[in-house]
Amino acid sequence: TSPLWVGGAVSHGPQPRSYEFKLPRKVKRQALLGALSSRRAQEGLVVVDEFKLDRPSTRSMKDLLARVGLPAGTKVLFLYSSDEQLACMSARNIAGVSCLRVDGVNVYDLLNHSHVLISKGTLEALQQRLQGE
Numbered sequence: 001t002s003p004l005w006v007g008g009a010v011s012h013g014p015q016p017r018s019y020e021f022k023l024p025r026k027v028k029r030q031a032l033l034g035a036l037s038s039r040r041a042q043e044g045l046v047v048v049d050e051f052k053l054d055r056p057s058t059r060s061m062k063d064l065l066a067r068v069g070l071p072a073g074t075k076v077l078f079l080y081s082s083d084e085q086l087a088c089m090s091a092r093n094i095a096g097v098s099c100l101r102v103d104g105v106n107v108y109d110l111l112n113h114s115h116v117l118i119s120k121g122t123l124e125a126l127q128q129r130l131q132g133e
Contacts, residue, residue, distance in 0.1 A: 039110060039116050045118070058091075065097070073096050075112070076114075077110065079105060081119075
C-alpha cells in the first residue's frame with residue numbers, strides 16, 4: 001500500500017471539493033450591462049418590433065434574419081420571452097442561431113455570439129429585470 005511500490009497508493013492524491021464561488025448580485029448585473037453595451041457599441045444588437053408567426057417555420061425565420069441584415073452562418077443569439085415560443089421553434093434549426101429565454105440570459109452567451117436578436121417587448125422585459133436586481 002506504499003506509494004513507492006507498484007500498485008501502491010497515491011500520495012497527495014486529488015481531493016473532491018467544490019470550486020464554486022458566490023458572485024455578488026451587483027457584479028453580475030454590471031457584467032450583464034457591460035456585455036449588452038458592448039454588443040450595442042459593435043452594432044450587434046438587433047431589435048425588431050415583434051415576431052408574429054402562426055406556426056413554426058424555419059424559412060420565415062431565415063427570411064427575417066436576411067431582412068434585418070444577418071447573413072447565414074453568423075452567430076446569432078435569439079432572446080425570446082414566453083409568448084415568442086413559436087419564433088424560437090422556428091430559429092432553433094438554423095445553423096449559428098441559438099435560442100435563449102430572456103430570464104436565462106448570461107454574459108457568456110452575449111459575448112460568445114456576434115449578434116443579439118431581440119423584440120421590443122422582450123427588450124423591455126430585460127430592462128425591467130436589470131432594474132429590479
